[in-house]
Amino acid sequence: MLKHRDHFHGSDLEKIEEIYGIKKEEITSFSANVNPLGISPLLKKNLSERIDAISTYPDREYTSLRKCIAAYCGTEYENIIVGNGSTELISLFIQVRHPKKTMILGPTYSEYERSVSLEGGTSLYYPLKESDQFMLQTEQFIESLNESIDLLIICNPNNPTSTAICQKDMRKILDACKQYDIFVMVDETYVEFADNYAQINAVPLTAYYNNIIILRGTSKFFAAPGLRLGYAVTGNRDLIDYINTHKNPWMINSLAAAAGEIMFQDDDYIQETKRLISSERTRMLQFLEQTPDFHPYPASANFILVRIKNSRLTSELLFDRAIREKMMIRDCSTFPFLDNSYIRFCVMSPEMNDKLLACLSRN
Known part of the structure; x- marks a missing residue:
């Protein structure tokens, strides 16, 4: 490590x-x-009207919130899992997958390696090169993949380099990972800030690939780190069912759920x-x-x-x-x-x- x-x-x-x-x-x-x-100004204006939400337990399924998130990012609400911030979802997903060997594109956020280590796995870094302006050279990278790797972690856009992988190249990576039975976790914490969001956003790929999960949160783009509201998107319904049976029943509180429903609609x-x-x-x-x-x-x-x-x-x-x-x-x-x-x-x-x-x- x-x-x-x-x-x-x-x-x-x-x-x-x-x-x-x-x-x-x-x-x-x-x-x-x-x-x-x-x-969000809309959140400031309207959240107080939802204060009574804390007097009841949240909906175990968070259906209304998940529908708002699905409409916001362009997927079906059944593909959404919500959690207490994206960091918790990183840990939860790694606990569920329990990878033995993980490849991480680096330099990047240290929490990925930490979570893998806590589950007894090892991490291998694939370095983004300064000589390439820290842009991933997809074809060279694919050559480094093999069957010994269980999980690939990509932050896209990446922290701290701010570089991004386009959807076309992400498809190539997913195809290669399919050959080696590698699952791909993509952290899209910063994707909404990108000018070319449509070219970087990997959510549409969840309709075609069952070996990808995408993590997002509200801490950065929605300036709400104290809310601790994150979500994951995957088309792998078996994975969703498995996670739902292993997570706590109420991962986020009623007020955070209400806040999410408001902010995702503040266009x-x-x-x-x-x-x-x-x-x-x-x-x-x-x-x-x-x-x-x-x-x-x-x-x-x-x-x-x-x-x-x-x-x-x-x-x-x-x-x-x-x-x-x-x-x-x-x-x-x-x-x-x-x-x-x-x-x-x-x-x-x-x-x-x-x-x-x-x-x-x-x-």
Whole structure:
């Protein structure tokens, strides 16, 4: 198992407050990758009217919520499983599948490897190469697959690289995995932020392949990490039945279920989020491309991975510089295959983006 150094997660503002003496309420987190618009206005307006929901047990089947999610992502509600955040669903799925050997595209989110390890399995990383701009070379990757692998885990778009695999290439991967009896878990936490969502979204593939499960949540796009509402999509009904017999009967509370039904229908908020992230991501990339100290990589998610080209700068130094100005970025030296010449930060409001770029590019 790869060793991951201690680091500040986007939710670790209490640690920052203790170490730097800066009140957490004053810190803008460019590390948490959360929608800068905050929660859905429709949710703010209407959730209080559903407060009586907590006086009764949730529907064991969460039928109304699952129908809202299905309409939102374009599938049948019978293909939906809901859970207490996507992280819980990652753990639940791995517990159910109990893979002995898992391949993970890296660098990526460390929770995948941790969950596999807790179930007694081992993980093998397939590294995305900097020389390829961290874009997966599908044909080369397929050649690395074999019958000893039980599970393949793909974050798409990937964290922290922000690169994505298109649906056409995902089909090729699924076909190859079929030959070796490999199940594929695709984490689409950030897919809704992508300009080319229709080309990346793998949900349509669940209608044709029974060896894929897709995980999503509401923490990032819907700015609701405290709600702990996630969902999975798969066309494998046998897998759904098996998971349902092994999970807790009420995985999310009544208020979270009601909130989900509201936010997935807030189309104005959804479209405004997409417009803001798209325009600001483009603007930030253009700025960084013209800055000699940095090399930004192609970004599909709401964050940008940057290589530091100036030998006098490090990820630790830039993290420290930004936090002293009450902005928190991600030092990427803790990710497998990256070192202290990489940082990651998400797209926030235009004003805060300008402030961060000025801070990072200052001589």
